[in-house]
Structures are given as C-alpha cells and as structure tokens.
Amino acid sequence: MSKLALDHEILMTIEKPARYIGGEVNAVYKNKEDVDVRFVMCFPDVYEIGMSHLGIQILYDMFNRFEDVWCERVYSPWLDLDKIMREKNIPLFALESQDPIRDFDFLGITIQYEMCYTNILQVLDLAQIPLLAKDRTKEHPIVIGGGPCTYNPEPIADFFDIFYIGEGETVYRELMDVYKEWKASGEDRVEFLKRASRISGLYVPMFYEEIYKEDGTIDHREKLYDKAPDRITKEIVTDVSDTYYPMKPVVPFIKVTQDRVVLEIQRGCIRGCRFCQAGQLYRPVRERDVEVLKDYAIQMLHNTGHEEISLSSLSSSDYSKLDELLSFLMKECEERHTNISLPSLRIDAFSLDVMSKVQDVKKSSLTFAPEAGSQRLRNVINKGLTEEVILNGAHLAFEGGWTKVKLYFMLGLPTETVEDIHAIGDISNKIAAEFFETVPKEKRKNGTVQIVTSTSFFIPKPFTPFQWARMCTKEEFLDKAYECRRGITSQLNQKRIRYNWHEADVSVMEGVFARGDRRVGKVILDAYKKGCVYDAWGEYFHMDVWEECFRENGVSIDFYTTRERQDDEIFPWDFLDCGVTKEFLLREWHNAQAENVTPNCKQKCNACGAAKFGCGICFEPRS
Template sequence: MNEQENKRLEELLETVQKPARYIGGEMNAVRKDWNGVRCTFGFCFADTYEIGMSHLGMKILYYLINQRPDALCERLFMPDADMADKMRDAGVPLFSLESRAALNEFDIIGFTLQYEMSYTNILEMLDLGRVPIRREDRSDQDTIVVAGGPCAFNPEPLAPFIDAFMIGDGEDVMHELIDVIRNGREAGLSRMDILKNLAKLEGVYVPALYDVEYNEDGTLKSFSPNDPAAPAKVKKRVVKDLSGAVYPEAIPVPYTEIVHDRMVLEIMRGCTRGCRFCQAGMLYRPVRERSMERLLELADKLQASTGYEEMSLSSLSSGDFTCLPQLIQALMDRYKDKRVSVSLPSMRIDNIVKQSLEETQQVKKSGLTLAPEAGTQRLRDVINKGVTEEDLIRSVTDAFECGWSTVKLYFMMGLPTETDEDLQGIGDLAKKVVDAFYRVPKEKRAKMGVKVTASASVFVPKPFTPFQWAAQDTIDMVHEKQAKLRQYLKLKNVNFNWHESELSMLEACVSRGDRRMGEVIYAAWKRGCRLDSWNEHFKFDQWMGAFQDCGLSPAFYAYRERPYDELLPWAFVDAGVSMDYLKKENEKAKRVETTRDCRHGCNGCGLNTWGVCDWVKNPPLKDKPQTAAPLAD
C-alpha cells in the first residue's frame, strides 16, 4: 500500500465500527523485512478478525511459514461491511495486518476454507485486494491463489477462482508448495508451468488441468485430467506423527475480544467414533494423539509467550483422549500458581475434576455443551452417535453436582429417517436434563437454578460422509418441523434456538456443488451477497436470483437423493475413507445398525491400507467400556 492509501486508511479507521480489528500490532505478530525474504505469503481468512483469530489452523500455518528464513506470512481478514464499503470508496486495497501490504503484493495468497457460506467473502476479498477474481484472468505477474482446509475436499465450487487446492493436513504440504512457487518465480516460469509443477505434489489439485463434462440431466458425465502433470486421483496429505509436527509456541494475542480468546492445545486430530453425518470425523482420519510430553512442553511455552489466563483442549472428541485424566491433572498442577484456568471436555467432569474443584477455582465453569444430535435412541443409532441417554444424564448430573448450571444441547433436524417421534424426543431429553438438575440435593447444586438451551440446526449432507447421497429436507418441511419443535420445547428452564433454514439449504448446495456452482457464487457476489453467515447481511433472494442467472436449480443440489452410480464432483479426491465403506455405512444406517468406535477394533474404513493409522493394530477389545460421549466442539 502506498503512502497516500495509508493516509486514507488512517482517516477511515476513525469512522468505522470496531477499528481495533484492522490495526494488527499484537504481541507475537511476526514482522519481517520484505526485502529479506524470497517468498511472501498472504494468509487469508474469509471472515472477520474475531472469527479468524479464533481459528487454530491459521495459527499453525502462520507459525510454520514464518519459521522459514526465506519466507514471511502475514494475515488478512474479511473487513466488516462498513469497512469494505469505505475502503472501496476511498481506494484503499485489502491489506495485511502486519505491514499493511496490499493483497496483490504477495507472491502467494492462501485461503483457509472453513465454511461454505463464506465463499462470497473470498470473492469480495480478492476484489478489494485488486486480484483478478477468475483464475483465467490472472497473468504471469499476478499472485498465485491457493486454498486448503476441510471444505477443500470438495474444491469444485471454487474451481473458477482458485489456482491450486491443498487437500488434507496443511502443515504436511505447505513447505513443498512454497518451494515450488518460489523456485518457479525465481526461474521466471510462466504461471501455467508453476501450476503444473504444483500438480505434481501429492495432495495438490490444480483445476485448470482437469476437464468436466455433464449429462443432459445435469449430473456429471466425466471428470478427467487434460495434462500429464495432473493425477487422476488427488490423495489427501496426512501428518503421520502429530507429536513431531510443527505447533505454534507463540500465537498473536489480540487486543480486542475475539470469539475464542485463549490458548488452545490441540491434543489430537481425528475421531474414531464414526458419526455418519460428521464430515470432520471422516476427513481427519486417522486419529492421531499428541504425546503428553509434547503437550506439556507446548502448554508451558504457550503460557509463557501469551500470558493467557485460560487454556482449552481442542480435538473433535477430547473425551476420548487416552491420557485425558493425567493431562488435566498435570495441567492443573502446573498452573495452580500461575492462575491459568483450564476448560474441560463437557462429558468428563468426573471424579478427578470434582477433587480439583474443591481445592482450587482452576476449572472454568463456562457452560456445558453436549451434542446428543438426535432425540431418540433409534435415530442416534441411525447416525451412529454413540451416546445414550444414560451417558448424557450421568454427565450432566456429575456437572450439576460440581456447581454447573447452564447446559447447551445441540440437535439436528432433518436427519435421514426422522419422524415426529424423534422431534418429540428432543423435548423429552431437554426435560430430563432439567429434572436431573433438580434431583441433585439443594446444597450441592447451583443456587440460581438450571438453564438449558436446546439448539436445532438443519442437517446438511456433506461430501465424504455416509450421508453424502442423501436428500436434504425442503425449506417448507424444515419450517414445519421447527414449528413443532417450538411446541415440544415450551418447557420451564428451557430455551430453544434454531437456524435459518434458507442458509442451510444454500450450504447443502455449495458443499455438494460442482464446478457450475462457482458461477452461482460469482453471480450472488455480483448481486451484492457477502458476509452471508451474518444474519444482517444474508440476502436469500439474491442467491435465488443467482441460481436463475446461471440456469441452475437449488433443488437439484440440495433436495435430490443421489444414486450410488452417479459420478460425484468430489470423487476424484482420495480422502482415505473409501466410497465402498461410505456406502456400507449408509446401508447400515437404513437398517438402524451401529458401527463400533474403531478404537475397539478396525472397521476397515479405507485408511487401514495407508499405513498411517495406529489403531489398525488394535485387536477388538471385548470388555473395554464405551467411554463417555464427545463434546460438541
């Protein structure tokens, strides 16, 4: 950004909401000399600062890239609507927080794809940053635009805009990607030659090198490489040894409050439970645990470098971490004098914690968050959610006895095979949680009474799950079910929250979309859509207009059950979990059959053939009790 733009930016910061989001200068933000490095990486998060700064993946990659002496990484976030408009009016480009470099000054810009409904923000950021939005409009001099993260497993809806996708664990591929681009730029290679070199890396998908054909009914006819550099199947990258993997020892500490303002220890990656709706549970396989030794080392370093007063454990299912009790005890012992509180997995507030609670106030009594997902045991079996009502009531009772008094219950509606009975079950379960509170003796339970919040989101079928072929409930069906649920949850001490069904429908379209969906996203952005996940900015009518502009139907993407023999847009990605396994699981769901947690014996999901899964060797354990259910984060 030049001096004039800088001056204009200073002036407009005086007029926008929450300007502290746009200033950087945090402790542990990395400031490197642009002249001292050979490659510059602009890390983009397609949502606002408060959301993006709470995201762990960004912190890992920011730290990893900045460890390289030859490269630098700076952060860019989606400005809020007022800021975006003022920047455009004032001629201020999207800029990085560290050195206020314009987006188009970076050699590489990388988006992390966390949520499909943030895709219009990507286009807005590219446009604000003066980068040609469509990849075919970029010249050899233009920055190379890459993307990764969970939503990259179906990259097609973003294929018109992204030069290369990284599929799988980012820390495994990032160095190779930077090397290829840095070398290519220094050797003066054309953009296309650099992209071809990228396509040779395992886990990298370059959409320009693949051709797509459609049948008359709109389904995919063929999807194939048009260049020898491009593999027919793109295999996801996997960090085999999590303890040996790079993890940030220092993270930027924001001034302004963000969503999760605390240290985060990622204790493991992946989940063994196999819930059939859960995309993360399939994508992040196999389960890899970090060693206690490494975790304690990281905890110490993070505590010293950030000064945070709170630490939380992160994984898909922290309650399943093998050494959880020992880890919590060790963390509590360490931080007793340093006044650091530890947030615990909601389902494991058992004896160890009870004891520690009596000694200290080290445990943060933030609300309990539990995710039964469905209201009846039958439906929980269909989705293979290995939690019983007994588990749940026992967990909340433990917590109530320790003084907890607020509980959030997460449910989904519109799951395959759902009936009215399942919806009633949600009300019954909420009622039982309230009753469990009042069964705890008065002197033990919290004085202010219990507060239960039941949230029901709309089921969105996702790629690489056993339900990837399923139809989503129509918006009308969802409205009807929401009305019923409101009745069933008219209970004392219970609040009911529900999600926008329109947003969930679009999420279903985009998450299972093909390359043409990119045109819908583009048309929606052209019609003024951005910040779609923020209620006040969501413009459903404009999205519907965008589908019309492109001659496509949302029902085709969201409401249609897809046959097994249909070529799926993401079928060229090898996520490790095989399509055969997913079909088998889908059939078991129809028969209301559960599948065991693979810690109790390998189920042969496909990753067992990759040599990366430690649990393959585990003989099925007969008597090992099913541990408590996972929490919702």
C-alpha cells in the same frame, strides 16, 4: 511497522482500527529484500474470527521458520472499511508490511465454512486480483486454498489456482522450492501450475473439466493437462508430536473470539458419527505425546501472557492421557492464575470433578450433544450416547450442584419421523425430572434447573455416509422446528426448558455449496456482484438475492439439496481421496438405514481405508 496503508482520517472513522494496523505481539517482521517468497495467509472473515483460528497460526509459524519466506496475514475488511476502500480505490494490504496483496507471490486462503465463499471474492476483489483464475497473469499472486471446504472445492474451483488438500505442514516447503525454480526460469504462469499439480496433495482445478449427463449428474471428469493426477490424496502429518507448532502465537490487541492459548491434543476422531464430516476427513486419530503437550502449554502461556488455555480436538474425552494432562494443567494454571477452558467433555465422575475445580458450578453449564432425540435415530447416525448415559451424567452433575444444562440436536436427519422429533422434548423433560428427583427442595441452593435445548438443521456433507442423503426443504425444516417446539411445550416440565432453533435459509444455501459442482460457481460470483458478502453473519444474508441468482443462471437449488442420490452416482468430490473409501461410506449409509451401530476405532477396525496412511490408531492395540 511504522507505515500504515490507511490514513489517519480513515482509521479514526472506522470501527476498531486495531484490526488493520498489525504490530501485535509475536507478529513476524522480516526485511522483504531478504526473502525470496512473500506469502500472505488469509482467513476470509472479520479479524476477530480469523485471529481465533489455530490453523493459520500453525502455518504462519511454519512459513516464517523458512528463512526464504515471509508470511503475513490478512482478514476480510469489515463493511465500513470495505466501502471506503472501494470509494478511494485502496488495494487490500497485508497487516505486517501494509503492502498491497496484489504484489505478493502467494495468497493462501483458509476455507473453514461454506458461507464464507462471497468473502473470498471480496478479498480478491479488494486486493485487485482478477476473481477468475483464468484471467490472472504472471503479475498476480498464486491463489491457493486449504481447509475443510476444499474436500469439495468444485463450487469455488474457478476462483483458485491451487487447492491444498489435507494438512498444511507437509508439502508447502516443496511448493516454495518449485516456485523459486519457476520464478528463475521465466516461464509462464501455467507452467508453474503444471509443476505444482505434480506435487502430492495439490489440486489445480483449471486442468480438469466436469462432464455432465443429461440428468445433470456427473458423467466423468476430463483432464486438460495429461500429467495432472487422476486422483489427489490428502496430505497428512504421520507424527503429530514431531511437527510444526506455534510456540509464539500472535497475540491480538483487540479481544477476539478465542482469546486464549489453544493446545491441539490430537487430530481425528474415533467415533464415526455418520453426519460428521470432520470425523471422516481427519482420520486416522493421531494423539500428541502428553509430555510434548505439557511443554507446549508452558511455553505458549509464557510467550503470550494469555489468561486462559483451552484444549482442542474433535473429542477430547477420547484422548488417552487426558487425566494426566488436565492434572498437570490445573496445577500449573493455579500457580499462574490462569483459567482452563474445558472443551465439551463426556459427563462422568472424572470430568465433573475437573469441572468443579476450574469453573464456578453456579455459573457453568453441562453440555450434552445427543444430536437425535430417540435411540432409534441415534443408532441411525451412529451417535453412541444413550439416554441412560445422559441421565446418569445429569444425575451426578445435579448432585454436584449444577443446574444449567445445554442440549444439542439436529432436525432433518435421514429416516427421521415425528416421533423422533417429539423424543427431543421427552429427553429434555426427563433431564428436568431427574433434577427434581435428585435435588430435594431444601437443597436447591443454586436455584432450579434450566435446560436450553437447541436444534440445528442437518446438512449432508461430502465424505460422510450421509453424502447420499436427501436434505430437507426450508418449509420441511420449519415444520420440524415447529413439531419440536410442540413436543417441548407439551411436557410436564416445559417451563424449565428453553428452545432455540437455527435459521433455515442459510442451512439450505450451505447445503447447496457443500455438495455443489462447478455450475454453482457462477451463482456465487453473481451473488457477490449483487452485493452478497458476510453471508455467515445472519444479518447480512440475503436469501432473496441468492434465489434470484440461482434463477437467472438456470441452476436448481433442489438438484443439490432435496434430490435423492443413487448409490452409484459420481459426486463432484469423488476424485479426492481422504483415506476413507467410498465403499466404506456406502456400507455405512446402508448400515444407517438398517439402524446398525458401527463400533468406534478403539473397539474395532472397520476397514474404512485410512490405515493406508500408516499411522495413528490404525496401528495401535485395541481394547
């Protein structure tokens, strides 16, 4: 780590040079002569965001346990360095060795949100790797993508050699072995990709073509390599208590977004909220053994020196041993002067008791995510949270001294009416009223109630029951936000409620990418060439440029967002199998329209299809 890719003058000119020097505690250094494969793992966003991501830490640890592989890291250079690297023709480098990425064997990119797509192109471009997979030669690294967005990889299919569908712990070892064999064979690049495409869970997009109907929807897919699989099933870890976990995560020098130990307590979610993609993709629920978690927690706190630990899962309250785990952590953390950062727990007597022990009641806030204002609409989205439960929780919390409440809702959900929108104001008001009833004037020592109501705009995602749903236009979204605000300002306690809403432009673009097909790829490429990058950062998002690129390519935004889809439409992602079947999702789509609630996985099996993986909740006794 003695040499740096950037010289002193550059490092002294840019913001936060420590983003680019590597050498953090627990970063892994190997002798490059001693390994067969050099892998660099990328999170295509700025260092502070990328370093907060657990998935990369897991894979970084896994790869570096392989003796023949050295895995390093790279993140998107911030715009100040981006400019300098282009001016001075400095190739993008990996943090550990500071070697150019173009000389590596693999560039792995985790794709966590759609708005990072131009950052992927930035990384390839700065690394001096051809942006299109078809233009790459044997001299270039294999570019492999993973993460939730690969469940509809088609808009970015042209940029990747391989997509890894599913959980990363399972078939990378096999891929490394296939790569070593291929490298020794001296065969061409396509031959390696052919071999890779025969490994389960790996998708090589260049071996397929989308054929469209006259109306623009997909007619079918054609294979360009006959041995490539017709369908690709996601990879899954069946025993999450016996797999890789980073006991020595890298500790950044600079403050990052998640500056703490992260303990992943389970994967998947029993709930089946119909808007939620993660809730379907990561089925079935698999819990980590509580003893294993206790051991991980202690080791990780010791190895990092972090002053905080947090639990990670889609719904921590559903973890069966949560009481035991939290009691253990509270005791350990008190001895170690370490904080526990609680995830959003279901508000009840237990969680309030825990919260009062680890947080300052005066400063902390309660979080409810009803997602929809009315019970009718909550039934449509299958969010099993009732007004009674919310008000009971709030009542208990107000008795315990809390005064701050955060409420999260979505606007633009299927079947939503103006009454549903106004109900957001109603429930916010009822919570304020609950405070005034619960806490008499003389007991309001922590001040009065403060409610923050936030709305985001609903974006239909692949592999959810709402993948058929129409998405709103920007104008409709803004009208809804206006109605919501009107609903709130007409309330008796409106002065106690603050209202925030999300940007509409970015939501529209996210909607296109989420359900886009291969025709969207050239728009992304053009937008990048016109300077779009860091689209996830509001201030750098340029809707006018994006709209121009769609127009110039003759690609319609509305086709992907506001168009109603027929039940039998072939979607760009239908060739992927995440376990949950299209039949189940369609059944759920019809249930939503009929306002029928579907029980959660602990109550009853709804035959979603995920049982085929042979693990998790699917094989546990039900209550």
